[in-house]
Amino acid sequence: MKFIVMGVPEGEDFPSFEKEIFISLAELALIMGWKNDEDPLHDYLLTEQHITAIEKACSIKLPANLNFFLTSYD
Numbered sequence: 370m371k372f373i374v375m376g377v378p379e380g381e382d383f384p385s386f387e388k389e390i391f392i393s394l395a396e397l398a399l400i401m402g403w404k405n406d407e408d409p410l411h412d413y414l415l416t417e418q419h420i421t422a423i424e425k426a427c428s429i430k431l432p433a434n435l436n437f438f439l440t441s442y443d
Contacts, residue, residue: 370394370409370441370442370443371389371441371442371443372389372390372392372409372439372440372441373388373389373390373440373441373442374388374390374415374423374431374438374439375387375437375438375439375440376431376432376435376436376437377435377436377437377438378434378435378436379434384438385435386431386432386435388429388431390423390427390429391427392423392426392427396426397409397423397426400419400422400423400426401413401419401439409441410441412438412439412440413438413439413440414437414438415437415439419437419439420437423439
């Protein structure tokens, strides 16, 4: 499974930023608090806590002033 973080400007509907993140399902499940096998199949609005943990785990820095969402695909 592959994961993408999308950044959407406030008041808009489409992302202006997309980045595939390279992280294991197990590590991301800990960050996101997932408990069920189907949890990774949904899209999520990321909190500041999620963003900080993902940045640290993936050694990346996401742009400021965007609403971030997490999505997945096979």
